[in-house]
Amino acid sequence: MAPRIVLVALFAALFLPSALARADNPRLIARVGQNDSFTISLRDPSGNPVTHLDPGTYDIEVHDLSEEHNFHLHGPGVDKSTSIGDVEDAVWTVTPTDGKYGFECAAHANLMNGWFTVGQVAPTSIAAGVGPKRSISLKPKTVAVGPATITVNDRSRVDNFPLTGPGVNRKTGVVFRGQVSWSVTLQPGVYSYRSDKHKALRGSLVVTLPS
């Protein structure tokens, strides 16, 4: 081989594989603190918010646009963060697997956050009940965001089980007795349940971001 070809081959061996691998990964765009606003997002190249991903390797283009905020992404096998106090652009290559992922600004996690699922995520089981006497219940009272199956045992002819909260508004009938199962997607926030006939029969369910 002529020396020049060897050099080109060597150069290609050193630099091309990573460049090519990077170009092949689907790209996502993370953005936080545009014009120092309290905004945070993770979007696909078309601009749609990421709600679900297939397992695999992704390049995340991170634009931390403010010194007040940062972008923290976490979930199974992934824990990446820009720093508060810096404006920075970065590309993170990450390989999420089945599970729930969250992102937030560490300084304002309650205001600036988001979440998505990757691959297969088993629904959280929640058991709820009303009656037979004047009682109402739901367990567990704190769960993480995502798919959930709520099984309601309605054992009362005089009370029902209504559940309301972000994206959910379901109820059993007052006279109805029996078991029903609701498939829902729980968002961060507080959900409440309260019998339509006896307002004292009530409680709440707290839904948290992925830990």
Ligand SMILES: [Cu+2]
């Ligand atoms: Cu912030």
